[in-house]
Amino acid sequence: IKHVEKSWDDELQQLVQTLPTEQGWVSGSSLYLYQGFWCSPHVLKPLISCQKHFRASDSDVIVASSPKCGTTWLKALAFSTLYRNQFTRDENPLLTFNPHQLVPHLEYYVYLNNPCPDLENICVYKPRLFATHVPYASLPTSIKDSKCKIVYMCRNPMDMFISFWHFRDKLRDESKELLSLDEAFDKFCHGIYDHGPFFDHVLSYWKASQENPDKVLFLKYEDLKEDISCEVKQLAMFLGVPFTEDEEKQGVVEEIAQVCSFESLKELEVNKNGSHANGNPYKVFFRNGKVGDWSSCLTPAMVERMEKLIQEKLDTSGLTF
Numbered sequence: 345i346k347h348v349e350k351s352w353d354d355e356l357q358q359l360v361q362t363l364p365t366e367q368g369w370v371s372g373s374s375l376y377l378y379q380g381f382w383c384s385p386h387v388l389k390p391l392i393s394c395q396k397h398f399r400a401s402d403s404d405v406i407v408a409s410s411p412k413c414g415t416t417w418l419k420a421l422a423f424s425t426l427y428r429n430q431f432t433r434d435e436n437p438l439l440t441f442n443p444h445q446l447v448p449h450l451e452y453y454v455y456l457n458n459p460c461p462d463l464e465n466i467c468v469y470k471p472r473l474f475a476t477h478v479p480y481a482s483l484p485t486s487i488k489d490s491k492c493k494i495v496y497m498c499r500n501p502m503d504m505f506i507s508f509w510h511f512r513d514k515l516r517d518e519s520k521e522l523l524s525l526d527e528a529f530d531k532f533c534h535g536i537y538d539h540g541p542f543f544d545h546v547l548s549y550w551k552a553s554q555e556n557p558d559k560v561l562f563l564k565y566e567d568l569k570e571d572i573s574c575e576v577k578q579l580a581m582f583l584g585v586p587f588t589e590d591e592e593k594q595g596v597v598e599e600i601a602q603v604c605s606f607e608s609l610k611e612l613e614v615n616k617n618g619s620h621a622n623g624n625p626y627k628v629f630f631r632n633g634k635v636g637d638w639s640s641c642l643t644p645a646m647v648e649r650m651e652k653l654i655q656e657k658l659d660t661s662g663l664t665f
């Protein structure tokens with residue numbers, strides 16, 4: 345096994361040397377361009393392991409997103425909707441665990457230190473529910489080829505950018521410096537951040553959802569903010585677990601929306617004081633959860649630049665922000 349690991353590490357080293365690289369947003373960090381998207385070196389190994397070894401089953405559900413587009417919210421909603429008959433309202437594991445513990449990330453957790461993780465053990469509830477930040481084209485082949493379902497969450501890129509900049513700031517080592525908002529924005533517009541470029545990511549899932557709407561459900565953070573009940577019902581329908589008339593009458597949809605809301609999750613002990621195995625506090629996933637926060641943070645010139653980019657990149661795709 346050691347021999348196999350060593351040759352795999354050598355192979356990875358060789359690969360890394362061939363990849364275009366850029367400086368990340370935090371001093372001393374770097375990003376590598378792998379299969380057309382930027383990722384930090386520590387994600388490359390688990391990502392490639394996952395691509396090589398993960399075998400999706402038809403009943404799996406994959407929650408996909410670009411970072412800071414509402415992954416935590418979507419994880420909470422998918423978990424509560426899919427498994428609602430497996431625990432009582434007061435025993436919802438979301439009350440004591442962070443959504444990231446309950447819906448394991450393929451490249452940031454499941455394959456992080458182990459190329460052959462025990463997936464059945466990792467997924468306590470069935471059907472299995474996993475998350476990923478990988479663009480559609482780079483998903484493990486079995487996810488694309490099987491009948492497993494994918495739910496994608498996107499968000500206005502300006503809100504996503506502000507959220508990401510704050511997130512990076514909160515998680516950085518004190519000895520490291522973060523790019524100024526201006527500098528980071530320029531990198532963002534060039535697609536240089538973890539899992540960027542933004543528009544390639546979003547469009548990859550948008551196209552997949554247009555081509556195969558039974559396989560990929562495309563959701564927008566802003567739509568969830570506007571009418572959460574409608575979106576939760578759509579999610580349940582897509583996942584093959586529609587709410588019954590009785591459930592709707594009993595207010596189950598609103599209950600799920602409430603338990604997964606920003607205000608509820610943020611106040612839970614686990615999310616206020618708990619932390620991930622890697623030491624990152626869970627509270628960094630809950631900042632202010634608003635739509636349009638960008639308007640008080642970006643200059644008119646930045647907004648103009650982004651609006652042009654949105655127009656140019658989304659073009660005739662039918663997708664709007």
Ligand code: A3P
Nearest residue numbers: 412413414415416417507605606630631632633
């Ligand atoms: P802000 O930084 O704009 O507040 P991700 O989960 O993909 O890391 O995204 C984090 C963003 O989603 C943060 O945005 C966070 O506050 C917001 N968020 C987290 N939980 C949420 C929830 N339950 N409802 C709405 N927004 C939520």
